[in-house]
Amino acid sequence: MDLKLKALTKSIWVFHAATSPCNNCDIEILDLLTPRHDVERLGIVLVGSVRQADALLVTGVPNYKTKERLKKLYAQAPKPCLVAAIGGCACGRIIFQESYNSPCAVDEIIPVDVYIPGCPPKPEAMIAGIAKLIKKVRGEK
Amino acid sequence: MLKLFFQYLIFPGFLFSACVGLIAGWIDRKVSARIQWRVGPPWYQNFVDIVKLLGKETIVPEGAKLTFLFSPFLGLLSLILVATILGLNMYSAPAGFSGDIIVILYLLTVPALAVIMGASSSRNPLASIGASREMKLVLGYELPFILAVIAVIIRSEGAIKIGSVLGHQINAGSNLASWSGALAFLVAIICMQAKLGLVPFDMSEAEQEIMGGAFIEYSGLPLAIFKLTKAILLYTMPLFLISLFWGEGLSILALTGKYIAILVIIILIKNTNPRLRIDQALRFFWGPVTILAVIAVVLALFGI
Numbered sequence: 001m002d003l004k005l006k007a008l009t010k011s012i013w014v015f016h017a018a019t020s021p022c023n024n025c026d027i028e029i030l031d032l033l034t035p036r037h038d039v040e041r042l043g044i045v046l047v048g049s050v051r052q053a054d055a056l057l058v059t060g061v062p063n064y065k066t067k068e069r070l071k072k073l074y075a076q077a078p079k080p081c082l083v084a085a086i087g088g089c090a091c092g093r094i095i096f097q098e099s100y101n102s103p104c105a106v107d108e109i110i111p112v113d114v115y116i117p118g119c120p121p122k123p124e125a126m127i128a129g130i131a132k133l134i135k136k137v138r139g140e141k
Numbered sequence: 142m143l144k145l146f147f148q149y150l151i152f153p154g155f156l157f158s159a160c161v162g163l164i165a166g167w168i169d170r171k172v173s174a175r176i177q178w179r180v181g182p183p184w185y186q187n188f189v190d191i192v193k194l195l196g197k198e199t200i201v202p203e204g205a206k207l208t209f210l211f212s213p214f215l216g217l218l219s220l221i222l223v224a225t226i227l228g229l230n231m232y233s234a235p236a237g238f239s240g241d242i243i244v245i246l247y248l249l250t251v252p253a254l255a256v257i258m259g260a261s262s263s264r265n266p267l268a269s270i271g272a273s274r275e276m277k278l279v280l281g282y283e284l285p286f287i288l289a290v291i292a293v294i295i296r297s298e299g300a301i302k303i304g305s306v307l308g309h310q311i312n313a314g315s316n317l318a319s320w321s322g323a324l325a326f327l328v329a330i331i332c333m334q335a336k337l338g339l340v341p342f343d344m345s346e347a348e349q350e351i352m353g354g355a356f357i358e359y360s361g362l363p364l365a366i367f368k369l370t371k372a373i374l375l376y377t378m379p380l381f382l383i384s385l386f387w388g389e390g391l392s393i394l395a396l397t398g399k400y401i402a403i404l405v406i407i408i409l410i411k412n413t414n415p416r417l418r419i420d421q422a423l424r425f426f427w428g429p430v431t432i433l434a435v436i437a438v439v440l441a442l443f444g445i
Contacts, residue, residue, distance in 0.1 A: 004196030010189040038179040040170070043186055048352035051200060051360040054193070078198035078360040 008054060008080060009134045011043035015053030015077070019070050019106070021060025024120040025087035029057055032123040039127065055082040055133075058106050061089040061096045067109060074110040082113045082133060086126065091115040113137075153228020155221045155373075162372030163187040165404055169375070172408045187372065191365050199361035208262040209358075213366035216255030219248045220373050227380050230303040231391060237304045245303075245381065246290060249336065252370050253279045256345070259363070260355035271354025274419045275345035278335055281426035282342075286332035288434035289325040293385045295441040296322060303384055310388035317386045321440035326386045328434045330403075333378045334410055335422070338371070341414040342422055379403040 018026055032039060033046055047053055050073055062070055074081070085106050088094040092115075096102045106112055113136065116129035148154055166187045174181025201209060223245050229236045253275060260272035294301055296316055297309035316322030335342035346354040356367060383391075383399050417425065 003192065007189050007193035007196060011186065011193045035174075035177045035179045038174070038181075040174060040182050041180045043182055043189060046348075048348040049357040051358055052353065052356070052364060054197075076200075078200050080197070 005080070005137055009137050011045075012054045012082070012130070012134075013045050013047045013052055014055045014057050015047055015050050015073075017050075017056045017058045017070060017073050019058060019060045019062040019066035019090070021087065021089065025059040025090075028120040028123060029059070029086065029126070032126050037123045037127065039130075042127075042130070044130070050076050051078060053077050053081065055084060056110075057084050057086050058090050058110075058112075059086050061093050061099075061102045062104065062106060062109060063101045064103060067103060070106070070109055082137070083110055084114045084116060084126075084129060084133060085112045086116045086129075087121060088117050088119045091117045094119070148229065149221060149225050153232055154225040158221070158224040158228070158373045158376045159369055162369075162374070162376035163191070165375045165400075166372050168401075168404060169408050169411070172405075173412055176412050187368075191368060194361055194365035194368065197361040199363065200358075202264050202358050204264050205358070206262055208258055210363055212255040212259035212262070213359075213363045213370065215258070216252035216370045217366050217373070219251035220370055220377060223248045223381075224373055224377050227303070227377060227384060230307065231380065231384060231396065237302050239302050241303055242290065242294065242301045242306070246287060249377075249381070250279065250283065252374060253336070255370070256355045256367070259359070259367075263358035265358050267351045267353075268355055268357045270351050271345045271347075271357070275355055277419050277423055278342060278345060281423045282332040282335040282430075285328050285426055285430045285434040286336075288431065288438055289328040289332070290385065292321050292325040292434070292437040292441040295438065296444075307384060307388040307391070315387050315389040319440075320445050321437045322386055324433055324437035324440065326382070328430055328437065329382055329386070330406060330410075331430055332426075333382060334407060335426070336378060337374055337407070339407065339411045341410070341417045344416055344419050344422065347416060375404075375407075379407070 016026070016029060031037065050056075056073065056077060058070065060066070074083070083106075085091050089096060090106045093102055093105050114129050114133040116126055118125055121129075150156065164184070164187075167182065167184050170186065171181040171184075226237065226241055226245060230241075257272045257275050257279075260268040260275070293306060293316055296319070297306045300306055300309065310316060317326050338346060344354075346356055351357070356364060359367060379400050382403060383396065387399055
C-alpha cells in the first residue's frame, strides 16, 4: 500500500455536490460537519472549490440539467477522487425511478465508490460509510 | 557554500521552519477545536495534508500561463530567506548585515504578491475577486506595520539591523516594556493577523462567499506549496515580532514560551471574531490602527 493512498485516507477533503436533492440529505451532511460529530478528527474538512476535493458527496437524483453539471464536476476534480452517493435518491433513485425528469442514476454518470442509503441517512451512518470507504481504498476487508 | 545551503534548506531555513510552522498550524486547529468543544485532528494532520496534496493530480486551467505554477514557489523561496535571516540572528550570535530589517520587510510582502499573481493568472472570476481583496488588504496593513517597525528602529537609536535591535534590547530591556513599544506591538499583532490571512482578515479566501477565493483553481503540488508558505509564515511572523519587541532573554525555553504566547493571541483573535468586509478592514487599518502607529512613533521620538 503506497504512501499516496495512505495519506489520502487520513485527510479526505470533501466537496458537496447537490444534484437536485430535496435538501434533507444536505442538512444531514451539515449536521455531520458540526462539532457534535467532529469529522475533523478523521482529517475530513469541507472545501469550497472542487479543485481541492478528494471526495464528492453527491445527493439527490440527477435531472437533465444537473446530470451535465455532475459530469463536469467529476472531470474538474483532481484524481484520485472518491465519490460517495448519499441518500436513497443518489443510491438508486427510489420513488423517482419512473419520473419524467430523472434520466439516470448517479452511478450511471460517474463511478460511485460508496453508497450510503437512508432518507435521509443519519450522520452516524455517513461516518460508518466513510469508514467503509477508507477500508476499501486501503484494500482491507 | 555548503554551509549556506545547509542553513537555507535545513536549519534554520526550509525544513526546520516548515516543521515548526506545520506543528503550529496543528496547535491552531486543535485549540480551535477545543474552543468549539470538539476533539480536533491528530498532531500529524497537517503533514498528512501536505503529503496527500503532493500525491494528487495537478490541474492547470486552460489558458493559464507559467505564472500560475511559478508564483507559489516565488512566495515560498522568499519566505525561506526571511526564516533563514531571522533564525541565524536568533539562534546563534547576531550574523546579520546593515539594513536586514528593510530586506525582511520587503521579502514578507512577497507571499501576498505571489497569491495575487497566482490568482490573477488562473483565469477565474472568483479568483480575481480574491486577488483584488488581497491587494486592498496589502495596501491597508503595510502602512501601519512599517510605522510600527519605524517606532522600534527609533527606539534602538536608528539601527536598521536585527542584531543591533536585539543588542539594544538586551542592554536596555525589551521594547515591549515601554509605552511606545507596547503600542507598536499592538499594531504589529493586528497587522500580523492580516498578513497571515486569518479571521477576521481572511476575506481574500473566504470559503463561504467566494469558495476559496485566490486558491480556487489550485490543486495538487502548487496548493501544497501555498499551504507550506502559510505554515512558514505562521512561524516567521511571530519570530520577527519577538525579535523586534520582546528580544530580552532568548534562551531556547524562553523563545518557545514567547512564541506560544503570541500563537495563543493569534488563535484567540481568530476564534472570537467574525470576518470583516474588505471596506471595513481598509477603514480599520487606515483609521484607528494607523493613528495608533503614529502615536507610537511620536512617543518613541520623545523616548517614552
